[in-house]
Amino acid sequence: MADLRKDYVLDKFVVVPEASQAAVEKPEGSKCPYCPGNESMTEPALLALVVQDGMLQRLSDSEDSVIEDWSVRVFQSKNPVVTTTTATSYSEKPLYSEPAYGYHQTVVASPDHKQTFSQMSVEQWGNVLVVIQDRVRWLYTQKSVTYVSIYVNSGAGAGAQMAHPHLHIVTFSSIPPIIELEAEGSHRFMNENGNCPACNIIGVESSGPRQILATDSFLSFCPWAPTYPYEFWIFPKRHITSFSKITQKEINDLALILRATLGGMSKALKDVPFNLVFHLSPEKKNSRQLHWHIEVYPQLNTWSGLERGFGVFVNNIRPEKSAEILGSASRKELAGLVGIV
Template sequence: MGDLRKDYVLDKFVVVPEANQAATAGDKPEGSKCPYCPGNESMTEPALLALVVQDGMLQRLSDSEDSIIEDWSVRVFQSKNPVVATGAATSYSDKPLYSEPAYGYHQIVVASPDHKQSLSQMSVEQWGNVLVVIQDRVRWLYTQKSVTYVSIYVNSGVGAGAQVAHPHLHIVTFSTIPPVIELEAEGSHRFMNENGNCPACNIIGVESSGPRQILATDSFLAFCPWAPTYPYEFWIYPKRHITSFSKITQKEINDLALMLRATLGGMSKALKDAPFNLVFHLSPEKKNSRQIHWHIEVYPQLNTWSGLERGFGVFVNNVRPEKSAEILGSASRKELAGLVGIV
């Protein structure tokens, strides 16, 4: 697609498009038609994976030159407007004007065939299907050449950068570790050397019985962090120490599906369908000694940053995380009760 340019001094990267080409992040609607809806499959790249539910069994299929898979539950394909591309030119430049090819895969995961069904409304079963597909993609992508990191994220709502209203996720790979993950891994590595245990496991112990807890299931804990960047920001951590999402069990997938549905549903009701971003923070799965306890972070987009945030990296949050947890926790527990049949 273009270049991955590094800041003169900081470990900050920016994707810059080729000359006479605009940078985009995902597919856009063509006229009044949604490219992600059933019946419009020809508007996207062929399905690399189409999850089909038949007789209670999941089948992993893919499009061919002769046929397009129909009646799918989850569909995955290459983005037509990728942030990164495998056909990027292999050109590098030296410091201080360092750049490298924006090489990688950009895949779209359509989370539901129902255009009007948001991620906060999907069934727990459907969320489970989505997580199974994401796990499949992560495993496959890490077998590919020049894939150092697999990023997974959601843009929900125009205010969060969504190009298409249909519920979907992005999977984008990089040939280098993203700066935020690198910093988190370095901090975790340093903490473990100094204290002898995982910082995330320590955090889980603190937040499990604290005022910032939102919801707990058998395998996961949702809480508002002590120093949140965004109002009503919350994180979801697996309770057991694990660095790889691709290695979680089916039982944990089912539990995570319940947690995501309950917390996103609660957030949607409490914040009146506010736009949000959701990101997976995963450890690099290729040879790397610095690992992180994998988790999910959710950022509601309610405010516009000021010069203080943009220019100095000092964030002003107008809602205390304890208050955020109180509001989100109440709404999420009501969602969970409805999902599991408790009146």
């Protein structure tokens, strides 16, 4: 099991492999382990979503059979960041570390190897979100799971090791620093102002110069102070802290705005590599809560010493201009998706 080491002073954590752990190697050969027919190349499916007669079935592999004709497939990662292997390698200050305990699951988002997140149908996106919601609910029932992180690396420039569209779900026994800061900031804002900061942001950004797209339930916009060029966020309009509790109607609406904005970004920025992350509330009792949302980080620039060494980010395009470009492309995508010529 790897170690989760804390910085000498800062609340910054690093996963460090154990001394005997071999370096992760990229899969070799022409076969993609995520493609249908190659299921034996991965761990058994913990969940295989199958669409049959318009109904969704949640199935799993057994010792005797492998689920075929799946729409979305989930299994334990073969190169996990964290594991549930028993370990007791703790150390205290100033050299604090704890076992990197947790679950690392891979979600194959489509059976089609060549289909990107910006090309997937709205229906397929909906299936992916149903699976994510299922996994989040289950993982939060497990021992020592304090936080469930969900993210996409799309393209080699964004850290993807496999071209086949997939997501990662990684759990931690403590709350990641960025989420902790965001939750603490939200809690402080609510105490000082009496309302949720995200709800306040939604009011400010709705129909403003940084809005990209709005649907019945969600708003997409470029943030006021973006870390990345063309960065954008997607927020549910209603105040809700638990992704596990969003309705099927909201899942369908989220699938629509994700497909439209990612499709618009792909066309406007020529299939740019990107990271997509879910910022969810910790769902354990007594945790600070936040208005959950999604953030998308196009990877266009390489950071300099200013960003890496001092945390001061230089953006080469104003978010208002980013929103204008992404909004135009995303509205065209949306029109095509809903059949408006």
